[in-house]
Amino acid sequence: MINYPRLDCPFPSAINPHADAVNNHTLNWVKQFDLVVDEKNFRRLQKSKFGRLAARAYPNAPLEELKLVSDWNTWLFIRDDQCDESGLGKDPIRLSGVHAELLEILLGRAPEKYDSALAHALYDIRSRLLRKASSAWMSRFVYSVIEYFESSVWEAINRADHKIPDTETYILMRPYTGGLYTDIELIDITEDIYLPLHVRKNEVIQRLSLMANNVVCWSNDIISHAKESKYHDVHNLVATLQPAQPSLQHAIDLAAEMTRAEIDAFVELEKQIPAFSAEIDGDVQRYVAILRSWMRGNLDWAYESSRYIVATDDIALEV
Amino acid sequence: MINYPRLDCPFPSAINPHADAVNNHTLNWVKQFDLVVDEKNFRRLQKSKFGRLAARAYPNAPLEELKLVSDWNTWLFIRDDQCDESGLGKDPIRLSGVHAELLEILLGRAPEKYDSALAHALYDIRSRLLRKASSAWMSRFVYSVIEYFESSVWEAINRADHKIPDTETYILMRPYTGGLYTDIELIDITEDIYLPLHVRKNEVIQRLSLMANNVVCWSNDIISHAKESKYHDVHNLVATLQPAQPSLQHAIDLAAEMTRAEIDAFVELEKQIPAFSAEIDGDVQRYVAILRSWMRGNLDWAYESSRYIVATDDIALEV
Numbered sequence: 001m002i003n004y005p006r007l008d009c010p011f012p013s014a015i016n017p018h019a020d021a022v023n024n025h026t027l028n029w030v031k032q033f034d035l036v037v038d039e040k041n042f043r044r045l046q047k048s049k050f051g052r053l054a055a056r057a058y059p060n061a062p063l064e065e066l067k068l069v070s071d072w073n074t075w076l077f078i079r080d081d082q083c084d085e086s087g088l089g090k091d092p093i094r095l096s097g098v099h100a101e102l103l104e105i106l107l108g109r110a111p112e113k114y115d116s117a118l119a120h121a122l123y124d125i126r127s128r129l130l131r132k133a134s135s136a137w138m139s140r141f142v143y144s145v146i147e148y149f150e151s152s153v154w155e156a157i158n159r160a161d162h163k164i165p166d167t168e169t170y171i172l173m174r175p176y177t178g179g180l181y182t183d184i185e186l187i188d189i190t191e192d193i194y195l196p197l198h199v200r201k202n203e204v205i206q207r208l209s210l211m212a213n214n215v216v217c218w219s220n221d222i223i224s225h226a227k228e229s230k231y232h233d234v235h236n237l238v239a240t241l242q243p244a245q246p247s248l249q250h251a252i253d254l255a256a257e258m259t260r261a262e263i264d265a266f267v268e269l270e271k272q273i274p275a276f277s278a279e280i281d282g283d284v285q286r287y288v289a290i291l292r293s294w295m296r297g298n299l300d301w302a303y304e305s306s307r308y309i310v311a312t313d314d315i316a317l318e319v
Numbered sequence: 320m321i322n323y324p325r326l327d328c329p330f331p332s333a334i335n336p337h338a339d340a341v342n343n344h345t346l347n348w349v350k351q352f353d354l355v356v357d358e359k360n361f362r363r364l365q366k367s368k369f370g371r372l373a374a375r376a377y378p379n380a381p382l383e384e385l386k387l388v389s390d391w392n393t394w395l396f397i398r399d400d401q402c403d404e405s406g407l408g409k410d411p412i413r414l415s416g417v418h419a420e421l422l423e424i425l426l427g428r429a430p431e432k433y434d435s436a437l438a439h440a441l442y443d444i445r446s447r448l449l450r451k452a453s454s455a456w457m458s459r460f461v462y463s464v465i466e467y468f469e470s471s472v473w474e475a476i477n478r479a480d481h482k483i484p485d486t487e488t489y490i491l492m493r494p495y496t497g498g499l500y501t502d503i504e505l506i507d508i509t510e511d512i513y514l515p516l517h518v519r520k521n522e523v524i525q526r527l528s529l530m531a532n533n534v535v536c537w538s539n540d541i542i543s544h545a546k547e548s549k550y551h552d553v554h555n556l557v558a559t560l561q562p563a564q565p566s567l568q569h570a571i572d573l574a575a576e577m578t579r580a581e582i583d584a585f586v587e588l589e590k591q592i593p594a595f596s597a598e599i600d601g602d603v604q605r606y607v608a609i610l611r612s613w614m615r616g617n618l619d620w621a622y623e624s625s626r627y628i629v630a631t632d633d634i635a636l637e638v
Contacts, residue, residue: 150516197469
C-alpha cells in the first residue's frame with residue numbers, strides 16, 4: 001500500500017468572496033467558447049472547480065480580474081488535457097504548430113472560423129487583459145506564455161524519445177511546464193501593482209517567486225502522482241526521483257520532504273526582503289502575500305477538488 | 320595624475336570581413352533616417368565606428384545580419400546620447416512617454432509623420448528582423464528591449480533624485496542599462512542558431528551570458544569614466560565604488576580588478592558547460608564564441624574608436 005503524505009502549509013487559508021460567482025462564470029465561459037464539447041469531460045471540469053483555485057490564489061482580486069485569472073488558468077488546464085488526450089503531448093512538431101497559431105492570436109491576430117476553440121478563447125483573454133494592462137506588461141506576459149509553450153515542447157520531445165528527464169533538468173523546467181510564472185505575472189493585474197525592474201530582478205524576489213512556483217508544482221506532482229503514473233507520464237518529481245530510490249514510497253517521501261524544505265526556505269528568505277522605498281515596499285508585500293496564498297490555496301483546492309483523485313484501493317491519500 | 324589601466328582579454332581578436340562595408344552602411348542608414356542632424360554630432364558618430372564594433376562582436380555574421388546588429392547598436396548609442404543631451408535622461412516621466420511610443424512601434428504600429436526619427440528607424444529594424452526571426456524570438460527580443468527601457472528609467476529616477484546607486488544595485492542593473500542582453504539575443508539571428516528553453520535556462524549558460532555582459536559593461540565604465548565624470552554621471556562602476564575607497568585611483572584599480580576576475584571566472588565556468596545533444600552542443604559552442612568575441616571585440620574597438628576619449632592632461636589611458 002502506497003501512502004501519499006498530506007502536505008501542510010503554514011500560510012493562512014483565504015478565499016475570495018467572488019469564488020462561487022467566478023467558478024460559475026468560468027464554466028459558462030468554457031461553454032461559450034466550446035472549449036469542452038464532450039459532456040463527460042465537462043462534468044469532470046465542473047468537479048475540478050478551477051474557479052475556486054483562482055479564488056484561493058488571489059483572495060483580494062476584484063471580480064473582473066478574478067474572472068480573468070480563473071478563465072486563463074482553466075484555459076491552461078484544458079490545453080494541458082487536450083495535449084494528453086490528442087497525442088499532441090508526444091508530437092513536438094505538431095505541438096509547435098499549435099503553439100505558432102496560439103502565439104499569433106496572443107500577438108493580436110483576430111481568430112477566423114478555421115481557428116481552434118482554444119484560439120478563440122485566448123483572443124478573448126487577450127482582449128480583456130489589454131483593458132487592464134500596459135503594453136510593456138502584456139509583452140512580459142506573452143513572453144512568459146512562450147516559455148510555457150516551449151517547456152511543453154521539451155516534454156513532448158522527451159515523450160517522443162521515451163526519455164525520463166533527470167531530476168536536475170526536471171526541476172529546472174518544472175516552473176515553466178506548470179505555466180505558473182504566467183500566473184505570477186498576473187499578480188500585477190489582480191493587485192494593481194507594478195514592481196519596477198530593479199525589484200523584479202532582485203535576487204530575493206526572484207528566489208521567492210521560484211520557490212512558490214516549486215512548492216505549487218511539486219505539491220501537484222505528489223498529489224497527482226497516482227493519477228499520472230496510471231498514464232505513465234514521467235514528468236513528475238516523484239517519477240524522476242524514483243530510479244535512484246529503493247522504492248516508490250521512498251521517492252514519494254523524498255518529494256514531500258523537498259516540498260516541505262522549500263516552504264521552510266521560503267519562510268526564512270522572506271525575512272531577507274530588502275527595503276526599497278515606502279511605495280514599492282507596500283507593493284512587494286502584496287506580491288509576496290499572493291505567492292503565499294498560491295502555495296496554501298493550491299493545497300486547499302487540491303484536497304477539495306477532484307482533479308487529482310484516482311479511484312483505486314492501492315493508494316491512500318492522507319486527508 | 321589618474322591612471323586608467325589597460326584591460327586585456329585572453330580571447331582571440333577577430334573582425335568580420337564586411338566590417339568596413341557595414342560601417343559605411345550604418346552611417347548612410349543614420350543619414351537616411353535623420354537620426355543625427357547636427358554635422359558636428361555626425362562627425363563624432365563617424366569617429367565612433369560603431370559598425371566596426373558590431374563587426375568585431377559578430378565576426379561570422381553574414382552581411383545583412385551584420386548590418387542589422389550594427390544599425391541596432393548604433394540606434395542604442397544614439398538613443399543614449401539623446402537622453403543625455405536633451406535632459407530626458409533625468410526626467411523619468413518624459414522618458415517613459417518616449418519609451419511608450421517606441422514600444423508601440425516595436426509591437427508593429429507603422430510610424431506616422433509626427434513620430435520621432437528614432438521611431439522611424441526602429442520600425443525599419445523591426446521590419447528587417449521579422450524577415451529573419453520567428454514570432455517567438457521577436458517577442459523575446461521585444462521583452463529584452465523593454466527591460467533596457469525600464470533600466471533607463473531607473474537611471475533617470477536616480478538622476479532626478481540626485482542619488483548615487485549602491486554598488487550591489489548598480490551591478491544588478493548594469494546588464495540591462497547597457498542594452499547588451501538585446502545584443503546577446505541577436506546571436507540567434509547572426510549565427511542562425513536556436514537554443515531551446517532548457518539550454519537558455521541552464522545555470523552555466525545564464526551565468527556565462529551575465530559574465531560576458533558584465534565584462535563588456537564594466538570595461539566600458541572604466542574606459543569611459545574620465546568622460547562620464549566630466550558630465551557627473553554616477554551610473555558608472557567606478558563612481559559607485561569610489562565613496563568606499565580611499566581615492567579615485569583605488570576605485571579605478573578595483574573596477575579593473577573586478578573586470579579581470581570576471582574574465583577569469585568566465586574562462587573557468589566555460590569548462591562546466593554541460594553536454595546537451597550533438598546538435599545543441601554545436602549551437603552552444605557558437606553562442607559562447609560570440610560571448611567571447613563580444614568581450615574581446617569591445618575592448619579592441621574601444622581602444623581604436625574615439626567614443627570614450629577625452630582631451631585632457633589629467634588622465635593617462637594605457638594603450
